[in-house]
Amino acid sequence: MAAQKDTLLARYKDMFRIRRFEEEAARGYAKGKIGGFLHLYIGQESIAVGASATLKPDDYVFQTYRDHGTAIARGTSTRAAMAELYGKDPGISRGLGGSMHFFDPANGFYGGYGIIGGHVALAAGAAFKSKYKKEGTVSMCFFGEGATNIGGFHEGASLAGLWKLPMVLVCENNTYAMGTPFSRTSPVEDITKKAAGYGMASDRFDGHDVQEVEARIGAAVELARSGGGPTLIEILTYRFRGHSMSDPGKYRTSQEVEERKKRDPLKVTKTQLESLGCSEDEILALENQVEEEIADAVQFAEEAPPARHDVMERSVYAPSNYVYPPVGQP
Amino acid sequence: MLEEMRLDENIVLMGEEVGYYQGAYKVTQGLLEEFGSDRVVDTPIAEAGFAGIGIGAAMVGLRPIIEFMTWNFSFVAFDQIVQNAAKLYQMSAGQLQVPIVFRGPNGAAKQVSSQHSHAVEAFYTHVPGLWVCAPATPRDAKGLLKAAIRDNNPVIFLEGETLYGIKGEVPEVEEDEIIPIGKAAVAREGTDATIVTWGSPYYTSLAAAERLAGAGIECEIIDMRSLRPLDMETVLQSVRKTNRCVVVHEHWPYAGPGAEIVDGIQRDAMDHLDAPILRVTGQDVPMPYATNLEENVLPTEARVEEAVKQVCYRQ
Ligand SMILES: Cc1ncc(C[n+]2csc(CCOP(=O)(O)OP(=O)(O)O)c2C)c(N)n1
Numbered sequence: 001m002a003a004q005k006d007t008l009l010a011r012y013k014d015m016f017r018i019r020r021f022e023e024e025a026a027r028g029y030a031k032g033k034i035g036g037f038l039h040l041y042i043g044q045e046s047i048a049v050g051a052s053a054t055l056k057p058d059d060y061v062f063q064t065y066r067d068h069g070t071a072i073a074r075g076t077s078t079r080a081a082m083a084e085l086y087g088k089d090p091g092i093s094r095g096l097g098g099s100m101h102f103f104d105p106a107n108g109f110y111g112g113y114g115i116i117g118g119h120v121a122l123a124a125g126a127a128f129k130s131k132y133k134k135e136g137t138v139s140m141c142f143f144g145e146g147a148t149n150i151g152g153f154h155e156g157a158s159l160a161g162l163w164k165l166p167m168v169l170v171c172e173n174n175t176y177a178m179g180t181p182f183s184r185t186s187p188v189e190d191i192t193k194k195a196a197g198y199g200m201a202s203d204r205f206d207g208h209d210v211q212e213v214e215a216r217i218g219a220a221v222e223l224a225r226s227g228g229g230p231t232l233i234e235i236l237t238y239r240f241r242g243h244s245m246s247d248p249g250k251y252r253t254s255q256e257v258e259e260r261k262k263r264d265p266l267k268v269t270k271t272q273l274e275s276l277g278c279s280e281d282e283i284l285a286l287e288n289q290v291e292e293e294i295a296d297a298v299q300f301a302e303e304a305p306p307a308r309h310d311v312m313e314r315s316v317y318a319p320s321n322y323v324y325p326p327v328g329q330p
Numbered sequence: 331m332l333e334e335m336r337l338d339e340n341i342v343l344m345g346e347e348v349g350y351y352q353g354a355y356k357v358t359q360g361l362l363e364e365f366g367s368d369r370v371v372d373t374p375i376a377e378a379g380f381a382g383i384g385i386g387a388a389m390v391g392l393r394p395i396i397e398f399m400t401w402n403f404s405f406v407a408f409d410q411i412v413q414n415a416a417k418l419y420q421m422s423a424g425q426l427q428v429p430i431v432f433r434g435p436n437g438a439a440k441q442v443s444s445q446h447s448h449a450v451e452a453f454y455t456h457v458p459g460l461w462v463c464a465p466a467t468p469r470d471a472k473g474l475l476k477a478a479i480r481d482n483n484p485v486i487f488l489e490g491e492t493l494y495g496i497k498g499e500v501p502e503v504e505e506d507e508i509i510p511i512g513k514a515a516v517a518r519e520g521t522d523a524t525i526v527t528w529g530s531p532y533y534t535s536l537a538a539a540e541r542l543a544g545a546g547i548e549c550e551i552i553d554m555r556s557l558r559p560l561d562m563e564t565v566l567q568s569v570r571k572t573n574r575c576v577v578v579h580e581h582w583p584y585a586g587p588g589a590e591i592v593d594g595i596q597r598d599a600m601d602h603l604d605a606p607i608l609r610v611t612g613q614d615v616p617m618p619y620a621t622n623l624e625e626n627v628l629p630t631e632a633r634v635e636e637a638v639k640q641v642c643y644r645q
Contacts, residue, residue: 035621036441087441087620098443098619114445115403116375149374151406177375179351185374251351307620312627316615 005276011053011210012269013286015045018069019266020294021078025068025085025099028298029245034085038099041069043240046265047172048073050213051140054221060110060126060139062119065100067112070142075107078297088304095307096315117152119143120169124156127165127230133330138224140168145234146177148191157232161198164229168220169200171232172207174239179251195232207235208263211272240264331358331395333503334479335365338393341479344371344380345397345434354399355435355494381407381432385415385484388430393479398434401450401488408453415484416459429482433475435491436464437530437580438617441624447617449529449579452586454486455558461511462558462587464488466532468498470555473509481511490530512559516568520548523574523638526565526591528554531578531610531629538634547642557587562594569595573604574641578629583611605641610634 022042028034041048044066052073055061063070072081076092084091085099093103100114110126113119123141130137147153148171160167171191175181183189195202201223205216213235220231238260242249249257261267273283335341347354349362349372362370373380377398384394398404404411411432418426438447455462461483465471471489478485501507517532518539527535532553539549550568554561569575575595579588592607613627639645 036439036443036619037446084619087622093619095620095623096444096618098441100445101443101619114443115406117406146375149376149379151376151378178354179347180372180374184350184372306622307618309623309626312615312618312623 001276005273005278008211008269008273008276009278009282009286011049011214012266012273012283013290014049014073015210015266015269016287017078017290017293018045018048018072020290021072021081021297022068024294024298025082026241026245028085033302034099035087036098036100037065038085038245039066039243040239040241040245041066043260043264044172044174044207044237045069046210046213046269047142047170047207047235047237050210051170051217053214054218055108055138055140057108058135059108059137060123060130061108062110062123062126062139062141063112064116064119064143064147065112065114066144067100067102071102071104071107071109071112074104074109076102076104076109078293079300080104082297082301083304086301086304087307088301089307089311090300090304091307094311096312116147117143117150120147120153120156121159124160124165124167127160127167128163130166131163136225138166138168138221140170140221142170142172144177145171145173145182145191146180146185147171148194149185157194157198157200160230161200164227166224166227167230168217168224169230169232170217171234172237173234174237176239176243176251178243178247181251191234192232198230198232200229201231202233203231204234205236207237208265208268210265210269331475331479332361332364334476335361335369339369340391340393341395342369342371342387342392343395343397344373344384346373346375346399348372348397353397357489357494358397377403377407378410381410382414384430385410385418385428388428389418389426393429395431395433395479398432400446400491401434401436402446402448404432404434404450411454411460411484411486412457416457419483420459427482428484431475431478431485431487433487433489435494436488437491438624438628439491441619441621443619444616449581449612451488451557452581455587455590460484460486460558461556462486462488463511463556464490464529465555466490466493466529466553468496469500470509470515470553472500473507474511474555476506477508477511480508485511488529492530509555512556512561514555514561514564515553516550516564517553518549518551520550520572522547522549522572523576523641524550524552524565524568524572525576525578525634525638526552526554527578528557529580531580534629534631535578535634538631538638541631541635542638545644547638547644549638560587560590560594562591562598565591565595566599569599570602573602575603575607576610576634576637576641577607578610578634580612580629582614583609584614605643608637608641610637
């Protein structure tokens with residue numbers, strides 16, 4: 001019980017960190033400090049946090065442009081993340097990528113991708129390497145329900161299934177692809193029906209309970225790690241904000257949004273914590289720590305030096321300095 | 331589009347968010363209400379699929395307009411456009427035509443970073459069998475789009491993403507003004523140097539020309555409007571008059587229509603040139619996110635000004 005409480009408190013803190021990071025990002029955007037497209041993850045935090053809890057540091061994670069939450073859950077510092085949004089040199093992609101393109105391989109985060117579908121095959125590629133090198137690592141790929149109609153997804157999933165790659169495909173079904181409800185773009189309501197065609201396992205569940213996310217994704221990760229091949233998981237969730245900052249979200253009623261907010265993963269976890277005997281104060285103390293961290297991240301980003309021209313120019317091509325490993329070594 | 335769709339029920343429009351959402355950039359506003367969801371078709375995110383469906387339907391008699399939410403997403407449909415749309419007419423020895431328009435916003439917007447900032451004209455002008463249009467003004471956009479829809483070949487129609495807010499006079503329906511594909515326009519007359527451009531950098535060039543006029547240099551601006559076929563005659567006429575030329579475009583400098591224009595000038599107006607032709611282009615790097623970098627990667631007014639002064643030996 002005490003252990004469960006501590007774990008859940010840690011999960012709550014991780015989710016709260018992402019929530020507060022993004023609320024501040026939205027403010028920075030409104031003030032014109034952050035530009036381009038900003039896709040918020042607010043409402044879906046339980047998935048990034050629950051999923052990351054099942055992974056080891058050297059596992060591979062791939063995400064779409066809606067990537068802040070997943071990167072931070074993997075361990076990207078909020079300073080480096082905020083500096084990236086501000087287009088500053090100490091940003092996690094040195095100000096070259098911006099919101100959609102966080103890259104933090106040191107923390108097992110292999111990127112946010114702007115073009116729908118393609119990264120599913122990339123994640124299968126990481127899983128291929130894992131299997132080839134017998135690493136025992138797992139590749140986890142996140143994508144929206146809107147991605148399940150495109151070739152990149154289909155071909156990546158086909159190959160992952162064919163070659164039994166150690167991969168977990170996590171579809172975050174947040175009900176809308178931009179302004180389009182899933183019912184208008186898919187002939188089947190249940191995405192996991194596609195798993196049969198790829199010869200892979202599947203699972204489908206609601207995503208507002210971080211403990212459930214962790215348990216269910218954990219099972220798929222174990223299957224992949226033990227050589228049992230990939231799993232296609234569909235998690236039903238909801239984004240509370242527009243598709244990006246420029247979307248007023250007129251395609252849904254405020255009633256619908258309010259209804260879904262009752263299952264806000266942070267609220268759900270808070271209630272669970274209370275029933276485990278957690279006090280208001282304990283939670284508040286934790287929240288205050290996060291508030292400080294986020295305020296620090298914003299200040300850091302404000303004061304950081306701008307992105308650099310020479311870094312941009314030098315990073316078009318990698319240096320040609322590869323040498324073959326000595327014979328007999330990996 | 332509205333005017334053309336009223337004339338021919340074979341014209342159908344297909345793409346992501348073109349219907350209920352009224353277009354990601356509101357270009358298709360009101361079309362669903364007038365024509366219904368059989369003709370204004372919202373698609374899933376499946377560019378290769380709906381580009382292919384458009385081509386297939388065109389082969390057997392429809393005249394589809396396919397909207398890419400932005401041209402950055404056309405690369406997943408590249409195979410359909412290059413291997414099928416562009417080639418079917420010749421491959422079938424003229425037995426099949428592909429009257430289709432692919433259209434959508436092109437080029438960098440603000441800070442949308444490397445995967446969302448392509449000026450794609452170099453990719454598509456490379457391909458025989460495709461026409462490529464890149465209008466800069468509302469009037470040209472309207473007249474050229476009508477020409478594109480009425481053409482019996484696949485047309486790549488590039489709308490500058492940053493130009494959707496530009497306002498300007500457009501002719502009334504009754505005028506039915508068609509701007510022919512492959513005809514450039516002299517957008518500003520001048521005697522000292524020719525600036526050849528199209529799309530968004532047209533406005534950068536105009537602004538630079540105004541400033542140069544203050545310094546006593548009168549630029550002639552040629553707005554290409556179409557990039558395949560290229561109206562070299564209009565360019566050559568101008569260069570023979572001014573004897574100096576700067577080509578301004580957003581796409582990367584390496585190959586593409588910018589280089590093609592320079593090639594045409596050196597071949598057919600060599601004797602008229604008083605200075606090497608210069609190009610002001612997007613820098614040869616993937617587009618960075620940070621605004622301080624992006625600003626300089628795109629062709630700027632200052633760089634255009636500098637290049638014109640250089641060909642006029644005024645520095
Ligand atoms: C190939 C491609 N086509 C179109 C787009 C434009 N686009 C960006 S996000 C989006 C909706 C995606 O919805 P979904 O996959 O459900 O993910 P969500 O944004 O809801 O997380 C679209 C159409 C794109 N990025 N890539």
